[in-house]
Amino acid sequence: MNFSAETDMHLDVEVTVNGVRVRRSIDARMLLIDFLRVELGLTGTHNGCSYGVCGACSVLVDGVPARSCLALAVQLDGATIETIESVSQTQRGSEILETFSRCRGLQCGFCTPGIVMSLVELDRRSPSPSPDEIEDTIDGHLCRCTGYVAIKRAAHEILGDVEP
């Protein structure tokens, strides 16, 4: 039996996004990606496939990388969310962005915000990640133009590892 509800249900959600506490009453079916882009105007996070495969929409939820297309915003009441807009606010974040750019880790830039957020998290968690950990992180992202060679070079440069 599958009958969707006939009317939208509104619920309150309170989250901290890039250090700012926000509270909104939203449709229960609103995805986190739409909450960020439409409700908050944070359009740096990109919506790609909407079913978790491409990784473009990745953000940090309570410090870990997550697909913002695979979360209903109402699931995240009380959570702390970091998006690409926050990265340049810290010195380390700026270094990551500069290195990514210098290594030509991006061309069209569509997949970039998701990849950068995953790298920001790995950089915090693991002082010297193994090539396998880096591979595993990049594997969670699809790129259709830059090519993974430059992206991986950027990742290894950022994370202080010489590519084998």
Add this chain to the structure above:
Amino acid sequence: MKPAPLHFVRASSYDDVWRAFAESGGDAKVIAGGQSLVALLNLRLATPGTVVDVSGIDDLRHMSVSPSEIRIGAMVAQWTVEHDPEIQQILPVLSRAVSHIGHPQIRSRGTVGGNVAHADPSSELPALMVVMEATMEVLGPSGLRRVPAADFFLGPYTTALDDDEILVHIVIGREAIERRYGFHEIARCRGAFAMTGAVGSMKRGPESLRLALFGVASAPVQIDLGSLDVMSAWPTEEFDRLLSGHFAEMLAPNDDFQATADQRRSYAVVCTKKVLHELLG
């Protein structure tokens, strides 16, 4: 907005869940990490009238690990299990199998309990649960049931859970923790759904072998290599021939865009051999 309109219930107790189930008239779906369900909502392959969020129930968030028992609450993230140093030490196959689910960005929110209750035929954990003879603790308004993994997975996306029950804990016993394991899967690329995989375990000699395949049927398939009378031919080409013959009779996997049925049967032989090499050397 991609999902269809839905009612969302933030349950903070089991009673909240039973109430939401009753009020939905059989049209409710539980959300744990949502890494399968929200994709289905976005594609409108699932349009439940009510979604019940169980992340607020403290009991479901606990995990305890000791050499005699591992108990995993249904809301514990795959990421947590994958990176738990004690699990990596005493039951490394669990971390290893979990690491094959999706990507790190999926495992961060995806839960072990959600994966198991979703019962995807190509998923690693149901087969591992069967080989570990793990116990699924399921709770409903009328009480707790302990269901052995072998009786839990009934078909594609179908488990022994009744409509008004939820999976609450997964319990792995001492016997399973003390065994040695082998694991192998074949997928198109890292993070993709497995086309075929095998997980096996052994206590002492080959007579204690347990093996289960995934991706070759609607649910995990237990293979009793002893009764197939193939081990005497291990590790020769005769073993491959005998096992291929048995699998041709026993297994009727799907043809799909990833692999044909014949490919899957042949991958089942390859995966079984990889597992045996890991266990027997």
